[in-house]
Structures are given as structure tokens and as C-alpha cells.
Amino acid sequence: MNHNAWRNARVMYENDACAQTLGIDILEMDEGYAVVTMTVLPQMLNGHQTCHGGQIFSLADTAFAYACNSQGIAAVASACTIDFLRPGKVGDKLTATARVKHQGTIAGVYDIEIINQHQKTVALFRGKSHRIGGRVTGEA
Incomplete structure (x- = not known):
């Protein structure tokens, strides 16, 4: 477990x-790695x-954000794609890894898999990040 990655995620969260608002919870954090979860509610x-x-x-974008900011250097998305493979149903617990x-120094590429509680893949997401400088925690 990387304490700095967790600290960066808590600051962002x-x-x-x-x-x-979506009820997303952070389950795991490490450098370049994040696992978040969300339950599908009727209003979704x-x-x-x-x-x-x-x-x-x-949900996928949130996991992506926490993973690409886990080293403490502020980053944003520069491009994202998603493939929807099966539907989420009300009550499903979705997990994005x-x-x-x-x-690299500036650009990164991250893959995110979203599964349901039955370990079935719901979607595959790829995000490209761009480091914008500064620290996630606001510290110098």
C-alpha cells in the first residue's frame, strides 16, 4: 500500500x-493504480x-483520475474512449480498476476495466493523461 497515493486520492476526493454525488468509493490505491466502486441506483x-x-x-473516469494523479503531480485527461460491453442494471455493484x-514526464496512458458483482466485464475504458504541473495536495 502506498500512503502517498492514498493521501493524494483523499485530497482529490x-x-x-x-x-x-454518484456514491463512488475508493477501495484501493497505489502508484498508477486505483480501484473504485459504485452501486447503480434507479436515478442512474x-x-x-x-x-x-x-x-x-x-465511474471509469474517476478511477482514471485517481490513478493518473497518484504520484502527486496534477494531471487531467487529454482523451478517453470507452467500449460498452454489457448493461448495468439497478442494484449492480460496478467496480472500475x-x-x-x-x-512519461508529461503524458500517460491508463486502461480501466469496469466489472459487475458477477465479475462480468461491463466496459473497457482507455484514458490518456496530461500532467499540468503543480501538486495534487497543493504543496510545493
Whole structure:
């Protein structure tokens, strides 16, 4: 367990109104790695009564954000793609696991897999990050 990665995630989470509103919880943190979870609620359903893709994207994007900021250097997304493979249903517990594939001085690439409580893959997300300078914690 990397204490700095956890500290960076806690600092970000305190200001992450989106993650808090969606009920996203951080389960694991390490450098270049994050696991977050979210339960699909009725207000997250689309017109087909499945989890809205934007909600799934937000879960993946949150895992991505915490993983690419885990080293304490502030980073944002420069590009993201997602493939939806199966629907999320109300009551499903979705887990997004983000893993660094490459992290350079400025740019990084992260893969995120979203699974349900049955260990079935719901979506695959790839995020490209760009370090913007400064520290996640605000410290010099």
C-alpha cells in the first residue's frame, strides 16, 4: 500500500463533488493504480432501464483520475474512449480498476476495466493523461 497515493486520492476526493454525488468509493490505491466502486441506483437508469453510459463513463473516469494523479503531480485527461460491453442494471455493484500502461514526464496512458458483482466485464475504458504541473495536495 502506498500512503502517498492514498493521501493524494483523499485530497482529490474531498473536492470531487461528482464522485461523492454518484456514491463512488475508493477501495484501493497505489502508484498508477486505483480501484473504485459504485452501486447503480434507479436515478442512474436511462430510457431502456439500464445504467446510463455517462454514469459508467464517470465511474471509469474517476478511477482514471485517481490513478493518473497518484504520484502527486496534477494531471487531467487529454482523451478517453470507452467500449460498452454489457448493461448495468439497478442494484449492480460496478467496480472500475485503473492501471497505468505508460507514464512519461508529461503524458500517460491508463486502461480501466469496469466489472459487475458477477465479475462480468461491463466496459473497457482507455484514458490518456496530461500532467499540468503543480501538486495534487497543493504543496510545493
